[in-house]
Amino acid sequence: MNKRSIELKVVRPRRLYEQIADHVRELVLNGTFPPGSALPPERELAEIIGVSRPSIREALIALEVMGLVESRQGGGNYVRTDAGILRMIPLAGGRDLGPGPIEQFEARRVIELACVKLAAQRATEEDVRNLEDCLDRMRDLIERNASPADEHRYFHTMLASISQNQIFASTVAELWRVRSGELWDTLRQKVDNAESWRLGIEFRAHLINAIRDRDSAAAVAVMSNHFNRIGELYFGLLPEPDEANREV
Structure with a gap:
């Protein structure tokens, strides 16, 4: 047989x-x-x-x-x-375009809010300096009308590392890896501009201040507002309540 x-x-x-x-x-x-x-x-x-x-x-x-x-x-x-x-x-x-951008966005919102809360509690002076250096590089790129996308990714993955939670850090790194796919590229072409870059700089400056002050509630509120703005800009999603004011 x-x-x-x-x-x-x-x-x-x-x-x-x-x-x-x-x-x-x-x-x-x-x-x-x-x-x-x-x-x-x-x-x-x-x-x-x-x-x-x-x-x-x-x-x-x-x-x-x-x-x-x-x-x-x-x-x-x-x-x-x-x-x-x-x-x-x-x-x-046909080809697999990967998880949808909204699915990725929802995962990032939950995990990065947890990361920033821990980062505000655990960041060292060197960590804060590294975040500030990244922000300075972003400002320089924007002044030259160049996309700060790479520094944008570095800032968020660095925040996850500062949380000192390896599971969070590796998950955020993977979410930002898939964010470089074709679906997100198409999305970014629709919304990336000098104004969105400027708002991104403001958000990061406020976030760094909260982390320097070790104010985890303020850091979470700043990050939550950022995700609300991005969710509405990219997907038309309604803002969620401020995470810092939710009952636990």
């Missing part, structure tokens, strides 16, 4: 944004949204499909990365005019 080798393929659960993106793709293929046409606004599209508006935003970003949808200056998402000749493979059968 001949034994045949059986190839096993691991099938991962489909992420929500992938399911939504494939649904929109089908609407393009069946002519509901023909090439060159405008897609409904995010809020309306969310109602049509029956999902949240942030989930729609994630799906549209994925479709933009895959080359089916384009976001035009001045607002609005459009089916690309060459969509009919594109090899539009469902996301489940």
